[in-house]
Amino acid sequence: MKKVDKAIILLSGGMDSATVLAMASRKYNLIALHFNYHQRTEKKELWCFHQLCQYYNVEKKIIIDLDFFRKIGGSTLLRGIGKVPKPRFRRDKIPSTYVPFRNGIMLSIATAVADRFSARYIFLGAVEADFSGYPDCRYNFIKNFEKAAKVGTKNQNISIVAPLLNLTKSQIVSKGIKLGVPYQYTWSCYNSNDKPCLKCESCLLRLKGFDKAGYRDPLLV
Amino acid sequence: MKKVDKAIILLSGGMDSATVLAMASRKYNLIALHFNYHQRTEKKELWCFHQLCQYYNVEKKIIIDLDFFRKIGGSTLLRGIGKVPKPRFRRDKIPSTYVPFRNGIMLSIATAVADRFSARYIFLGAVEADFSGYPDCRYNFIKNFEKAAKVGTKNQNISIVAPLLNLTKSQIVSKGIKLGVPYQYTWSCYNSNDKPCLKCESCLLRLKGFDKAGYRDPLLV
Numbered sequence: 001m002k003k004v005d006k007a008i009i010l011l012s013g014g015m016d017s018a019t020v021l022a023m024a025s026r027k028y029n030l031i032a033l034h035f036n037y038h039q040r041t042e043k044k045e046l047w048c049f050h051q052l053c054q055y056y057n058v059e060k061k062i063i064i065d066l067d068f069f070r071k072i073g074g075s076t077l078l079r080g081i082g083k084v085p086k087p088r089f090r091r092d093k094i095p096s097t098y099v100p101f102r103n104g105i106m107l108s109i110a111t112a113v114a115d116r117f118s119a120r121y122i123f124l125g126a127v128e129a130d131f132s133g134y135p136d137c138r139y140n141f142i143k144n145f146e147k148a149a150k151v152g153t154k155n156q157n158i159s160i161v162a163p164l165l166n167l168t169k170s171q172i173v174s175k176g177i178k179l180g181v182p183y184q185y186t187w188s189c190y191n192s193n194d195k196p197c198l199k200c201e202s203c204l205l206r207l208k209g210f211d212k213a214g215y216r217d218p219l220l221v
Numbered sequence: 222m223k224k225v226d227k228a229i230i231l232l233s234g235g236m237d238s239a240t241v242l243a244m245a246s247r248k249y250n251l252i253a254l255h256f257n258y259h260q261r262t263e264k265k266e267l268w269c270f271h272q273l274c275q276y277y278n279v280e281k282k283i284i285i286d287l288d289f290f291r292k293i294g295g296s297t298l299l300r301g302i303g304k305v306p307k308p309r310f311r312r313d314k315i316p317s318t319y320v321p322f323r324n325g326i327m328l329s330i331a332t333a334v335a336d337r338f339s340a341r342y343i344f345l346g347a348v349e350a351d352f353s354g355y356p357d358c359r360y361n362f363i364k365n366f367e368k369a370a371k372v373g374t375k376n377q378n379i380s381i382v383a384p385l386l387n388l389t390k391s392q393i394v395s396k397g398i399k400l401g402v403p404y405q406y407t408w409s410c411y412n413s414n415d416k417p418c419l420k421c422e423s424c425l426l427r428l429k430g431f432d433k434a435g436y437r438d439p440l441l442v
Binding site for chain 1: 357361
């Protein structure tokens with residue numbers, strides 16, 4: 001199939017956005033956007049980003065440094081702010097890893113890039129079903145943001161596509177394996193060691209996802 | 222009056238945001254946010270920002286560097302991209318000074334700061350009436366963005382206040398003069414010389430505003 005339309009993809013280097021990349025790359029010419037917001041695991045994530053872009057022949061890569069997240073602060077995901085928290089799996093309280101309005105900021109930059117390069121779609125790997133309590137990962141947020149992006153841009157026709165929003169981690173793994181996603185080029189752990197720690201909340205979610213889907217995580221082979 | 226609530230103000234150093242500052246400073250403890258996006262006039266604007274914050278006893282100043290605007294490009298307002306355009310005063314076409322989704326990006330960062338510091342309000346000096354065709358300066362955009370900010374944050378109660386939205390430049394000047402705004406600490410010109418050029422679209426709008434309101438611009442004295 002000849003690809004005509006352009007799309008932006010927010011590609012962190014985690015397994016969710018890698019799965020979305022596999023889906024979007026079949027239909028669209030892609031501009032991949034990666035954000036360095038001085039999260040602890042940026043080095044790992046950036047390496048995965050480059051590997052994934054190469055694997056999927058991404059047309060254009062844009063890496064954006066968001067140094068100001070450190071100025072705003074307020075999240076244990078950022079380097080130099082406390083320790084990686086222990087797993088909680090509670091949905092009644094927003095966890096300390098919440099980075100204030102991170103998806104709002106990333107989507108607004110993606111919207112600017114889409115407006116600049118006349119791209120029709122913005123893909124992102126937000127997940128609501130398994131979400132760990134982040135308010136900016138919800139359908140309600142994404143839909144309202146999309147309305148603002150439509151009326152606030154030159155092109156007036158930007159759509160935000162979040163195809164994993166209602167999937168569980170194991171459904172994402174199943175879908176990704178079928179699409180041939182190279183999960184060895186993804187990083188989920190909140191720490192930045194050679195191998196995943198298998199103790200943080202993000203590792204445990206990933207473990208459970210592969211386990212329930214009946215596959216082995218290539219990172220653990 | 223004792224100030225209890227906190228508010229964020231987007232303070233560029235132009236006359237609109239200075240007028241909003243005068244209004245907001247009467248009721249709220251303010252965090253002033255200034256963005257350096259490598260616009261031609263940043264040096265002038267930053268100087269105005271500091272003068273205005275001092276004049277109004279702003280509690281906290283945050284200056285955020287948005288280096289990535291240059292990576293995205295697409296506006297003649299940015300340094301190194303073409304010349305400052307000649308005045309057009311046409312509303313049927315978006316002008317070359319449009320910076321893709323600039324207000325969207327700035328508002329999303331302001332939302333993060335508001336969420337982090339538990340501020341209830343975000344003030345901005347967007348003007349629709351005299352607007353030069355920027356899609357992200359319209360009521361429709363601001364209202365939709367506010368909805369996204371409400372549902373996408375921890376605090377869930379952020380309101381965006383744009384008190385100049387329906388005013389003309391001369392109405393803004395009248396209001397500001399009554400409030401005692403020190404307009405000598407504001408900069409509107411698209412160029413960055415000692416004195417305003419009085420030839421660019423922004424200068425002509427300001428000239429007309431002071432003229433119609435019946436006041437002299439202190440910058441021209």
